[in-house]
Amino acid sequence: MIYKNPCYKKIKGSYILVVSCGYCKYDIVKYQKVGKGNLLRMHIDRIIKSSIDLSKDLGVLLCPNCGELLATRMTLKRENKDVYKMIRSTFNTRKVK
Numbered sequence: 001m002i003y004k005n006p007c008y009k010k011i012k013g014s015y016i017l018v019v020s021c022g023y024c025k026y027d028i029v030k031y032q033k034v035g036k037g038n039l040l041r042m043h044i045d046r047i048i049k050s051s052i053d054l055s056k057d058l059g060v061l062l063c064p065n066c067g068e069l070l071a072t073r074m075t076l077k078r079e080n081k082d083v084y085k086m087i088r089s090t091f092n093t094r095k096v097k
């Protein structure tokens, strides 16, 4: 993970997940997850570090290692925030302490 996220804000009560590619196991992002349950969306401002350049909006999230599609990027109109909508069963997550 080489890119630091300039939009990153520390969030209270969150925990850290590493999201990796489900195809090749490559680590994609370090993410602050809020609340229980599966990862459905990744808010851009909760990403701590990534292997992809977040400043470029490609509309999709592709694994930089194997090129598989893992998520699509969209804007939440209500909050005016960009998120990645994760595609089910294309990625793995693990908790970090």
Ligand SMILES: [Zn+2]
Binding pocket: 021, 022, 023, 024, 025, 026, 063, 064, 065, 066, 067, 068
């Ligand atoms: Zn991959």
